[in-house]
Amino acid sequence: MYSLRTVLDTWLKQTTGQGSTLPDDQRQFVNNGTVLPLNSFATANNDHLKITLGRNAQGQQLQFKGRNTWFVYRPAVQILQNGKPQSPSPAPTPAPRPQPSKFSIRPLIDTWLKQTTAQGTSLPDSQRQFVNGSTVLPIVAYEVAPDNHLRITLGIDAQGNQVQFKGKNTWLIYQPAVQLLRDGQPIGNSPTPSGARQINSKGLRLLKSFEGLRLEAYLDAVGVWTIGYGTTSGVFPGQRITEAQAEEFLRRDLRRFEAAVTDLVTVPLNDDQFSALVSFTYNVGEGAFGGSTLLRLLNQRDYRGAAEQFQRWNLGDGVELPGLTRRRRAERALFLSEDFTVFL
Structure with a gap:
């Protein structure tokens, strides 16, 4: 890295x-x-x-x-x-070629990339980009946004170039108009059907402990409006909710991350392993988990090696954050079915 x-x-x-x-x-x-x-x-x-x-x-x-x-x-x-x-720093030789993004997005119909969730035809050209149906765009991250949209961050194409439009690589797109792909294969981007695998009580306790509960909207460390147990979708300034609503928002959000872990992991997991990964993905995002060494080792059946990767995700702007260090240790312990409560 x-x-x-x-x-x-x-x-x-x-x-x-x-x-x-x-x-x-x-x-x-x-x-x-x-x-x-x-x-x-x-x-x-x-x-x-x-x-x-x-x-x-x-x-x-x-x-x-x-x-x-x-x-x-x-x-x-x-x-x-x-x-x-590096020595010398930086090396004068050509830079290593960046790897193409594992994730991509494919419109099912002609549609717009947009800077807001408003109707594309009503936006000025500087805030919209037309894309044809079946166009495939590499992405490094996606998340649910208000008004049935996805917020996507465009990634690296097969030639090693950063994809962007009009100087921007973060856009909104109407969710029903697109299909999400991983390594060229469709993955779900809708809530998982009833009966799908869920985080267990230990994982839920861990996640709630580190996310904390806030019943009034606030700006998080990166300037995103947040409420409840870390919910960011559809949050607006001044919003207030009840604890019951926070639980409802959390369960809605968890379906997305439970589905992501189910889709991305190709080896058997016990409930503790699955729940630790849901907590981890809830914190870092599906894109980061999907491109991580942790997932690569896990899908190679190197469970111990994957467990040791949790602790590498404890930095903020290059600086170790004590709260993230404790969370990663707790997630690692749960993944190994050890006592995670000593880190709460």
């Missing part, structure tokens, strides 16, 4: 020009010592690097001002691999 660490205060830029001369929408200031996850990097003109930002430890796509592809002055940064500086 690659990341970038600034060694002095500098700018992320949309061109290789001097940062102080660019308009604000074409530059992003970053402090000395900032660590940013990368999908890829490559040598660019004028002693710069062209970087594509990646996903953080919580599985969220990092971007600034709606973009995740930027230039940065090469002497101002250090490239890290698995947290260790």
Whole structure:
């Protein structure tokens, strides 16, 4: 895994020009010592690097001002691999080719990618992108959004290029108009039918303990309106709910993550293993779990190796977060049917 660490205060830029001369929408200031996850990097003109930002430890796509592809002055940064500086930093050789996204989305009819959930025909061109039926677009993440929509983050295509439209790689799309794919095969993006496998009581206790209960809408650490036990779908400022409603929202949200674990894991799981993975996926997202080493090892039947991967997901902006460390230890313990309550 690659990341970038600034060694002095500098700018992320949309061109290789001097940062102080660019308009604000074409530059992003970053402090000395900032660590940013990368999908890829490559040598660019004028002693710069062209970087594509990646996903953080919580599985969220990092971007600034709606973009995740930027230039940065090469002497101002250090490239890290698995947290260790490359030597030289960065290597002047071509960057490693980023891997195509495992997930993709295929419209079933002609439709719009949109910046809001409004009807596509009513939006200005800057807030919409027409896509033909059967077009396949790589994605790195998706989540349920209001008004029967999905929020998708576009990923890397087969040529190693970041897919984006109009400078943006995060869009909304009408859910009934699309089909989600993993490795080219359809996966469910609707709530799992009644009777499907569910998180057990131990997993639910673990998840509730770390998510906490908030009955009034609040902005989470990344600026998303949240309520209840971490619900983000359809939340609006000033919203208040009851504890019973929070339970209802949680059960609705859990169906999505229970379905994701069921779809993605191809080996047998006991109830504790399944429940630990649901808690993990609820926290980091289906896209992050789907592309993780944890899932790869698990599907190779390396259960112990997969268990040890939980603890690698404890960083926020490159810094270890004690709360995430405890959660990962609890999820690992539950996965191994050990006492997870010592970490609550």
